[in-house]
Amino acid sequence: MSAVPHPVLSISPVVLPTPDRAVDLQLRISVPAQGTGLPILLLSHGQGYSNHLSSLNGYAPLAQYWAAHGFAVIQPTHLSSRSLNLDPATPGAPLHWRSRAEDMTRILDRLDEIEAAVPHLRGRLDHTRVAVAGHSMGGHTATLLLGARITDPDTGIELDLADHRIKAGVVLAAPGRGGDALAESATELLSFVTGTDFATMTTPALVVAGDKDTSTHLTVAGADWHADPYHLAPAPKTLLTLFGAEHGLGGVSGYDVAETTDENPERVAAVQRLTWAYLRSELYPGDAAWQSACAELLTGSAAVGQVEAK
Template sequence: MKTFKRLALTVFVLLVGGWVLYLSVFKPAPVALPEAKSMPADADMSTIYGLAPGLLEVEVIPEMVLQTRDGPLTLTAFYPDTEGAFPLVLFSHGNFSNRRAYDRIIRHWVSHGYVVLAPDHLDAGGMLNGILAMTRYGNDGVMQQRPRDLINILDGLDDLAAQSSELDRRIDRSRVASAGHSFGAFTAQMLGGADAAVPGTDSRLRERDTRIQAVVAFSPPGPMFDMVDEQSWQNMKAPQLVTTGTWDVEARFFRDWRLHAMSYERGVEGLNSLLVTEGTDHYFGNLICRLEREVEPQADALMMANAVSLAFLDAQMKGDQQASNFLASDTLATVTDGFAQVSQR
């Protein structure tokens, strides 16, 4: 038995090592980035909805552990430091990232009156751990567990309440949205009705949860893993906001930034909004997901994403007519001289 375990471990390490070697050595040709407009220095930002941080202080519970049907789940809770019950947003991190790599987005929402719960998924904690998870559970296993993590949080709100009454009394359980970035964006979309093919079969992965009333998807994938395909969003029932940028490319998988807008184009008509910002990459420089990148931060682009995502959430979760009117207008494109534009279909 010990010999078998050592052999299995050796094979496992070789597989992971080979994958890492492939990623580091066999690099495809880089993608030529298009010229991009910058934010006008004299732009009058006062007419952009939700641009400034809100007035509410943000409280953070750095680590909570929820015992679920699938094992323990670690998450961070963010809530406004004021009395009241606020809409709940479940946030799913990108592949190989972690629950604390998106504070610059999450804190903006919370300061305007939202509660956010953000878990670590199986693939959290860096490339090596992510590859280990993919190898152990398969792409489909990891993909399906991610939305289950968010569903487990909703099912476990009473257990979280027992851990923190301060958190519990600020959650309005009747108003729930899902959100995420990259792989996490598709996770959030799955709760809204998106699905994925299971390679070699006629079945599809589905984890729709009718408690989800809106979806915010930062840079969601186009075709991925032979699982996400052009049909993946045709049954989405929840309204969604999709965001991407003209530098949102990756040489191995997404050589055209427009692939990240596929879910906007393929989603059910009448439920989709899209934010596109000029010269914006997958990580807003180094402001989300991969904070260790040694590149220039794209602060203007993140500011636009925070404002538009807040407007979308306010319109969908709070019924704010001013937010709806802003999204339907050409205000953003006009003020930013085309640096940032919102579309709806």
């Protein structure tokens, strides 16, 4: 991977026939035009108000940057996406929290099939270096894959959806704890959050939270709620708190989208650089990308945020 951006090839939809799913699994795959040994980054979309940002067509600011700097980025369209227009009675609706995590494991199970379906990928992926990233609801998906346990509110059964092929993660503006931290209006929609236990989330992760992301429609705990996946999970974990950032973290879900309440291209650029650098240093021990990015972006009067680690 290089700090110098390279041209990107983006292919979609790549369709994985999935008979046991409500619809086949559709993917977008973005990779640098050249290079081999590409680490794999699974990107889970959030659940915003738009029809298509919450799908394989969203999160271009992140997917494009990460691919231009050496990752093979794989974006599924989860069953919760409005773009699918599924029957509201579909099992798991509306947020499909379980199938979201299962989508990612399915992708890793079928990497050989994906490479065969996209000839330009064949032989270019490093199956031993895998990371996951997700924003908002996608951040919750990432925590499950990184080891957080969840108790199904319908059955009372505790589920372990972790995938140990994933070596590192980035958790962006994810939901925190449930219980009395939830706003009354969110207790039904986010009932599964109460059953999420971050204490088993052992895989290294960077948790990113905005200090103005109060999300009052979801929580009464304030912006700190989005830092719960850091505070309630065991080491090694890193918390990046972005100054002035709201839920969109400056606009990571798409370019110039109306649902971004804190549009700030400079903040998005910082998120791009810092998340890439974190994953680079986690997947390639000894690489100084994270140290360099922190020194550049998190020091002095122009610091975009602050970082702590355990």
